[in-house]
Amino acid sequence: METSEAATVFVDFDFLCLADPEWGALIKGDYEAVMPLPHRSKFGVSYIFSPPFYFRLGVFSRTPLSPADVNEFVRHIPARFVQVDLNLNEGNSDELFKKKTVFQVSHQLKLDEPYETLRKNFSRSHKHNIKVAGNFQPAVDKNIRVEEVIALFRSNRGRDRHIRISDADYATFLKMTDFMHCKGLLENWGVRDEEGRLLAGACFLRDFDHLWFWFSGRDESRSDRRAMFYLMDRYIEAHAGSGLVFGMSGSKNENVSQLYRGFGAERYTYPALSFCNNTLLALPVKFYKFLRNHII
Numbered sequence: 158m159e160t161s162e163a164a165t166v167f168v169d170f171d172f173l174c175l176a177d178p179e180w181g182a183l184i185k186g187d188y189e190a191v192m193p194l195p196h197r198s199k200f201g202v203s204y205i206f207s208p209p210f211y212f213r214l215g216v217f218s219r220t221p222l223s224p225a226d227v228n229e230f231v232r233h234i235p236a237r238f239v240q241v242d243l244n245l246n247e248g249n250s251d252e253l254f255k256k257k258t259v260f261q262v263s264h265q266l267k268l269d270e271p272y273e274t275l276r277k278n279f280s281r282s283h284k285h286n287i288k289v290a291g292n293f294q295p296a297v298d299k300n301i302r303v304e305e306v307i308a309l310f311r312s313n314r315g316r317d318r319h320i321r322i323s324d325a326d327y328a329t330f331l332k333m334t335d336f337m338h339c340k341g342l343l344e345n346w347g348v349r350d351e352e353g354r355l356l357a358g359a360c361f362l363r364d365f366d367h368l369w370f371w372f373s374g375r376d377e378s379r380s381d382r383r384a385m386f387y388l389m390d391r392y393i394e395a396h397a398g399s400g401l402v403f404g405m406s407g408s409k410n411e412n413v414s415q416l417y418r419g420f421g422a423e424r425y426t427y428p429a430l431s432f433c434n435n436t437l438l439a440l441p442v443k444f445y446k447f448l449r450n451h452i453i
Contacts, residue, residue: 163248166342166364167213168193175332176208183230190218192230196238204240207429209326210333210372212263212406213364215245215428224252231257236434243430250428257432264405264417264424268368272397278421283386290348290387295356297391301347303334306358310374330372337362346392348384356384361392368396370405389420 166172168191173180177195184191193214196205207214216222216230227249234241244261245251251258268275276284307327315322337343347358359373375385393403405417418424 163213163215163217163246164365165213165217165246165367166337166362167211168217172333172336175329175336176211183233185218185230189220190216190222190226190230192216194234194238194243202239203237205234205238205243205430207242207244208329209322210330212244212369212404213246214243215249217246217248222248222250224250227251228253231430234434239433239435241430241432241434245428245430247425247427257430258428259431260426261429262409262414262424262426264414264422265367266393266403266405266417266420266422268393268396268399268401268403270398272394275393275397275421279390280419283390283419286383286386287390290383293350293382295348295350295382295384295387296353297388298347298349298355299344301345301355301358303331303345303360305347305355306345306360306372306374307331308374309355309358309376310372313374313377315374334360346388348388348391350379350382356382357388359385359388359392364404366400367402367404370403372406385416393420 173193173195177197179197180193180195182191182193194205195208195211195214196203198204216227218226227245231254241257245258266275279287307330311327314320334343334345342363344361344363345358346361348356350356355376356379357373357375360371362369362371370389373385376382396403403422405422414424
């Protein structure tokens, strides 16, 4: 919803159809407020989820939302959806349904100052890493292919068994990036070595007043090149003074959080729904999630 206080491309109708062709929504009145509900079914059990690569969902309204407004939407989530795991947004208060939420962690950097001013807030270690990276004379490529970023991620961090991104998810992401590229809202940057090999790459998404660090990958075997530090530094320099907000995709991983904070980004949290919508199936659902996270 473009008129929403939390306007975002993540609730664009066509974009949502790419992420989840079967998505539905709760709607108040004549689209006065909307809550998209992406959903899937597994083993005959229907559930609501946040699609991979999706940062913002929840309730969107043309007017400010009270906690009671948000709670009303949550109460009306259909009972046929047994489990609900859905990111909300900063404008959604969980005051009236705290037991049904967890908090996601994210970081953001306001790009309203010149680069020289922003750089003063970089940590000493980040400045050092950027200098080390520059000594290798890396080349910044502002037109890399999304497939290269995906391949770099999959062959490095994506090999972690806790990273649950399927082949179908990657295929969907390619469709999503093609869609945003056609709208002129996507930038794909990379850093290459002297032989042209990709050391780090990232997809940046323009979302109204935000620039999202949407998806990235780096060659961990050549971490001595500090390529990701160099890439983010160059991107911040290119967009400094724009007045936009550089949103760095949320992470509870302390190493990732430290990377973002080192660029002067501020940590913030936002609520995410996480509850079983069927009391009879609460224990089986908890048991399945335990198996999925620790054994499967």
